[in-house]
Amino acid sequence: MSKSFFKDWTFRDWWLIVCLSLLIFGMFYSPFVASVARGLIIIGLFLCLVLWRESFKNFSKKIIPAICISSVFILDIVGTLWSNDTKEAWHIIIHEVSFLTVPMFIALYSPLKKNVMSFQFMIYVFFCLLGTIAGSFNYIFTQYADIRHLIPGARNIAFALNTAFIAIILFTYTYNTKKYRKIAIPIILWLIVFLIIMQMLSGLVAIILFAIIEIIYLAIKKKNKIDILLSCVMCCCLIAFGIWIYKEYNNYFTPKEAFIGNKNLKTPDGNLYTGTDDKFIENGYLVNNYTCPTEVETEWEKRTGKSIKEFCKDSLYSYESLIYRYLNSKGLHKDAQAIRQLNDEDLENIYHGLANVVYAEKFSLKPRLYQTFYEFERFINTGSVSNKSLIQRFAMINSAFHLIKGNIVLGTGTSDAKKALKAQLNKDYPSLEVKDADPHNQFIYLVVSFGIFGLVAFILICSYPIVTLKLWRNKYFLCFIFICICYMFVESSLRMMAGRIFFVMFFALFAFNNKEIKQYYLSENHNPNL
Numbered sequence: 001m002s003k004s005f006f007k008d009w010t011f012r013d014w015w016l017i018v019c020l021s022l023l024i025f026g027m028f029y030s031p032f033v034a035s036v037a038r039g040l041i042i043i044g045l046f047l048c049l050v051l052w053r054e055s056f057k058n059f060s061k062k063i064i065p066a067i068c069i070s071s072v073f074i075l076d077i078v079g080t081l082w083s084n085d086t087k088e089a090w091h092i093i094i095h096e097v098s099f100l101t102v103p104m105f106i107a108l109y110s111p112l113k114k115n116v117m118s119f120q121f122m123i124y125v126f127f128c129l130l131g132t133i134a135g136s137f138n139y140i141f142t143q144y145a146d147i148r149h150l151i152p153g154a155r156n157i158a159f160a161l162n163t164a165f166i167a168i169i170l171f172t173y174t175y176n177t178k179k180y181r182k183i184a185i186p187i188i189l190w191l192i193v194f195l196i197i198m199q200m201l202s203g204l205v206a207i208i209l210f211a212i213i214e215i216i217y218l219a220i221k222k223k224n225k226i227d228i229l230l231s232c233v234m235c236c237c238l239i240a241f242g243i244w245i246y247k248e249y250n251n252y253f254t255p256k257e258a259f260i261g262n263k264n265l266k267t268p269d270g271n272l273y274t275g276t277d278d279k280f281i282e283n284g285y286l287v288n289n290y291t292c293p294t295e296v297e298t299e300w301e302k303r304t305g306k307s308i309k310e311f312c313k314d315s316l317y318s319y320e321s322l323i324y325r326y327l328n329s330k331g332l333h334k335d336a337q338a339i340r341q342l343n344d345e346d347l348e349n350i351y352h353g354l355a356n357v358v359y360a361e362k363f364s365l366k367p368r369l370y371q372t373f374y375e376f377e378r379f380i381n382t383g384s385v386s387n388k389s390l391i392q393r394f395a396m397i398n399s400a401f402h403l404i405k406g407n408i409v410l411g412t413g414t415s416d417a418k419k420a421l422k423a424q425l426n427k428d429y430p431s432l433e434v435k436d437a438d439p440h441n442q443f444i445y446l447v448v449s450f451g452i453f454g455l456v457a458f459i460l461i462c463s464y465p466i467v468t469l470k471l472w473r474n475k476y477f478l479c480f481i482f483i484c485i486c487y488m489f490v491e492s493s494l495r496m497m498a499g500r501i502f503f504v505m506f507f508a509l510f511a512f513n514n515k516e517i518k519q520y521y522l523s524e525n526h527n528p529n530l
Helices: 011-029 031-050 060-069 071-082 086-096 098-109 114-141 156-177 181-197 201-220 225-253 293-304 319-329 336-341 344-351 366-382 389-406 417-428 442-468 475-490 497-511 514-521
Strands: none
Touching (some): 011 031, 011 497, 060 098, 060 442, 098 497, 114 514, 156 181, 156 201, 181 201, 201 475, 389 417, 442 475, 475 514
16 A cells, blocks of 8 residues: 555544554454453543544534434433342443443544545455454364354354445445445455355345345336346345255255154164154154164264263264264164264264264355254254254243333333343243343343333434434445344344444444545445535
8 A cells, every 4th residue: 555545644543543443353353452442542532632622623513423322321321210230230331331432532533534434444344354264264274163163252243244244335335436346346255155154144144135125226226237237146146045045945844755653664683663753854854763772872882982872072962962863864764774884074073063964064054054944943843942042042032022021111221131031031941041141132132121112212312313414315324224233133232342333333433424425435426415
């Protein structure tokens, strides 16, 4: 990058860049670095008072929008009025007060110069790409990797939605300005491929929903050849994705063999098969069909020297829980002959806790899809909600709604939501043990904490700067709001450090640099005075 890019930067600009860069890095990878960044931001506010008092020019117009961006912080303060544990409520507020400083800091340092905004966005993209490279490297060179922990320090959902946000913003930029396509398009494609490889469904779903909205938008606007072509390409991609899911659904749930029940059929070694009347299916084969537990147990111990009752070190399950499903996933009957047919790779898969041969596939979304199928199939057949994330979320949301019924107007208050959710979950699902009974939905958590009053207040407070500053006319801001809504539906994002930083930082950057962003980063035909 040429020196001319930085030539008009002042110490004040560099302070902003350092603070926000550390904040972004901390949001992705390190709560400690994020805390350091918030400390530097507080120092930056004092520097404005001492050295850069011109920053306070027109600041009175920015105070209310800045406070509105920290709407949850406001609700936390109000929620102390009906909290049972007032001491804990104020502890939460003191812990979160630093997040109020972020929009204040950005408001004082705005409007930003074009090259400062561009550089800050490049830093954001760089840190995200760094994570995708590290995650891919770990995925390739770690044979039995936990995809949730391949990116050091990063929260899986937070990283996925930041990745989707960058892909959407880059698409919007290149589509509107027709600039830097040779750089932006490869990055967009790489980010989508990364989300697929890492099986990050939240980011993929966000991109799919965005594609649907974009197709509708292109369909109703004045069309040109590029719009028609782009719309057709996105439609074809979505249709192909839908066909693939339908094909895999049929492969998973359509039986490939007849149900035998308790018929007197014998194994190749001459022992009777046992069976149950359930229709528990996986990979197209009934898990409890054609089973001979005595042969499986004896042959497994003979083959491996391990007891079938022994627990796998990389799983919460015993080998007994894994073996029958693994044999079934390969289309084998559950008998001694099937154990003999397992190769060394199959044994390693079982040793590392894989209950389905599909789970060992790499560079594919298929393992995540099949795990989702299994979660719902197990829940339907057994009612179990343990050790599976999606069904656990269903249980937590169900318990949250039970709790809301008794506190629908004002909720539990600032400090009591977490304890109340845990108590309700223990009541509804006694066998489910989780550290945090969070429903993984910000809107539901708001209603639990502050009732319908809190949810309505949150929406109205956030809407104030959007309406008064006309942010709804900024396409990039609409992309941000879209991702925020997706984020809030899949996680209680404003309870999490990464989610709260993402919300307050980007909301403030858009709010206090709206005209500059529209002027510099939309097409030349766009009217910046809108």
